[in-house]
Amino acid sequence: MTNPFFAPSALEYGLPPFADIRDEHYRPAFEQGMAEHLAEIAAITGSADAPTFENTLVALERAGQTLSRVSTVFYNKASADSNDVTNALEEELAPLLAAHSDAIKLDPVLYARIGVVYEERDSLDAEACYLVERYYAELTQAGAGLGESEKAQLTQYNQRLSTLTTRFEKNLLAETNDLAVVFDDVSELDGLGEGELSAAAQAAAERGLPGRFVVTLVLFTGHPYLASLTNRASRQRIMEASRARGDRPGEHDNRPLVLEITRVRALRAALLGFSTHAAFVTSDETAKTPEAVDELLRRLAGPAARNARREQLALQAELAQRAPSGESPELAAWDWAFASEAVRKAEFDVDTAQMRPYFEAERVLQGGVFFAATSLYGVTFTERPDLVSYHPEARVFEVHDEDGAPVGLYVYDLYTRDSKRGGAWMNSLIAQNGLLGHPVVVTNNLNVPKPGAGLPTLLTFDEVTTLFHEFGHALHGLFARVTYPKFAGTRTFRDFVEFPSQVNEMWMLWPEVLANYAVHHATGEPMPASLVAKLQASAGFNQGFATSEYLGAALLDQAWHGLRAGDAPVTDVAVFEAAALAEVGLDNPAVPPRYSSTYFAHTFSGGYDAGYYSYIWSEVLDADTVAWFRENGGLTRVNGDRFRARLLGVGGSKDPLEAFADFRGRAAEIGPLLNRRGLND
Incomplete structure (x- = not known):
């Protein structure tokens, strides 16, 4: 068997050879990839x-290329x-890959060699110097300076x-x-609407429930x-x-996992010399401390709760x-969206x-998302149906600069x-x-229900916003x-990475952009x-409401990860959650x-642990940037080129x-953010 991961892809742009990849290729590629990587480190x-x-x-x-190739495809x-x-393979691989990562990050000889270069970094150019600084900071935070017994314990936690x-x-x-x-x-x-009902009927049919709706x-x-x-x-x-998801007894009950994840994270943070997991995480983000995060979130929580x-x-x-005569129902969570509309x-x-x-x-994608990018940056998008993606519904577009130079491939699912x-x-x-x-x-992935054959896919306002947001990434x-490679694409601080995507949301309602895509699907009328x-x-x-529901989640994340290793163990997820929300005044049913x-x-699984604050943290930058675009003429190539060169491009x-x-x-x-969310005193 020739494993497609054992050599770089020969396809255009290095697109993985999805037509050749089978489930049986993953395990041997991971095994060989890890072995090669360790040999290169040795x-x-x-x-x-x-x-x-x-x-x-x-x-x-340069190390770890086979592992990188299989990892990106497999986890996608x-x-x-x-x-x-x-x-099954993902569960099996999780501890193996964690151990593999630790074997490298905690290698004392590698850490010492990087330390020597770190001390002599002033002679390097700016990007090389920053590379050394990032590696040294990350390995230090990860525990490379610990003793051998502490490293063994750390590996078990990881x-x-x-x-x-x-x-x-x-x-x-x-x-x-x-x-x-x-x-x-x-x-x-x-x-x-018709499209939504069609999607519900289609979902029912796929589950063997014809005539019903899911x-x-x-x-x-x-x-x-x-x-x-x-x-x-x-x-x-x-x-x-x-x-109710994850909150029911049975094999998919996530409550014990929440308690165990937060307990082990607190233990690991203490081993690494941090008071809490939140302190561990923020130490290598732009926020630097959980106190800085807490100050921002609490500053916003009170006004948001009052507005709600x-x-x-x-x-x-x-x-x-709207209630029937004689009834006076109390507004419940399931009523809010309906009543607010x-x-x-x-x-x-x-x-x-x-x-x-x-x-x-399709009009939103081509006439909105792509049009805004072309107007700002001069890039064009050409669909490439000849290029095979990972799923029949995932479409591939080739991206070119205005002068025809290739930029890359964009996969839309x-x-x-x-x-x-x-x-x-x-x-x-x-x-x-x-x-x-x-x-x-x-790639961009969304989760829009698919209507039946022959019916148009009509997006909600929020789904359009989400598409513009993800396209910003x-x-x-x-x-x-x-x-x-360490600096490629979106590989930046977690509490900064949402900034470019949030900025891109502004173009959704920008007059020239909206006029180009917001056309009635049946009549063609704008x-x-x-x-x-x-x-x-x-x-x-x-x-x-919007600010309160977000802050509720962000502060809940901080509360779980503000637990200390020596604290009395939490035994009830619901009780802890209720107390955390009440403490900040966001306990509105x-x-x-x-x-x-x-x-x-x-x-608890997506890499934003003690980091869900990142969205509002980045929104401070986003709102200020939107103000800059408005002050400087908006949707122009000059503005787009500046943003691309000085932010996206780095x-x-x-x-x-x-x-x-x-x-x-x-x-x-912070002023533009407070104005946007109606939080000014």
Whole structure:
């Protein structure tokens, strides 16, 4: 058997040869990849030559190519198109890869050699110097300076965590599929459009339930359909199913995993010399300390909660007005989206459901997302159906600069399926770098329900926002031009990486962009200017809820990871969660956190542990950048070229806050964020 991972791909842009890759290729490629990688590290540490940048850092950057090739493809598949084989292999690999990583990060000879180069780094150019600084900081934080017994204990913790977090993710996928809500009669789904009903019927048919309707769950607590469903009982069923994920006795119960993950993370942090896991994480982010994070989150929590309470009064009145005679239901979490849409329509004459006919998915992609990128950066997108991707629904586009020079490949995977994890994300399949001569291939995954054959895919307002957001990550990956693999694409600080994606959201409603894609799918008529104006006038509407549900999740993440190794053990997830939300005044039953603990994939399996604050932290930079674009003429090539050259193009090769100051001309200010979210006193 010729394993396609054993040599670089010969396809254009190094696109993995998906047509040749089989499930049986993964395990031997991982085994060989790890063995090769360790041998390459041994060659570095066994060298009799004095440590230099070339024989240590450059050699380290060149190492592990087979492992890198199989890892990127395998974990993309595990997220976007998993099966029983990949699920089992991922659980098996988790502790092995954790041990492999530790064998390198905790190697005392490698750490010592990097330390020598670190002390002599002033003679290097800026990118090389930063590479040495990042490696030295990361290995120090990871425990490379510990004694051998402490390293052995650390390795046990890391392997245990890798197993626990992988199991959490698998449980959540299973629960999301198992708890999809089945409806027997179309009347229960009154308020949904033709495309949504078609998607629900299609999902039921795929589950062997012809004639019925299945509403699949999304990653976060709420659901897009809650804004439209007139049947209150149907809304309640969907919300309760969403919140039950991982919170039921049985084989997919995530509550014990939450307790064990946070306990082991606290123990590991103490071993590494940190008071808490949050202190460990933030020490190597732009925030630097959990106190800095806490200061920002708490500064916003009070005003957000007050705004949400004011909004709630109006929504309660709306719900009471719609209730049958003699009934006065209390506004519940499953009512908020429906009532807020009604109030938005009454106050601003805006019904976001009216926008869906103008948000046909292909038009949004081509005339909106791609058009904005072309206008800003001069890049063009050409579909390449001849290039085989990892799934029949994942489409490949070739990206060129204005002068025809190749930029990379963009893979677009829109629809939900049972084999795909929830949420939306960007991955790099090939990460550009000059050292190895690698081009760039990036992916975007969303989870939009697929309608039946012949019907258009009409996106919700939030789904359009998500597509623009994820494409911002893709542009970061496509445009970064760096020398070393470590700095490729979006490989920057976690509390900075959301910044470029959040900035890209602004173009969704930019007049020239909106006019180019918001066209009625049946009539071809543009979205009425009056509707756009009303939408923009209502931009601050419901921000108390939006900010509160986000902050609830972010502060919950900080609370779990603020636990100390010596604290009394937490025994009840629900009790801890309730107390954490009450402590910051976000314990409003009508406004649950965007993620509760048992389905909080970001923090318990997605690499955002003690880092979910990153979105609002990055939004400070984002809001300030949007203000800059507005002050400087908006959607122009001059502005786009500046943002590309000074921010997107540097990838992770420069301190991100220095890159921001280089672009903006100063450090970020919080005022634009407070104005955007209606949080000014």
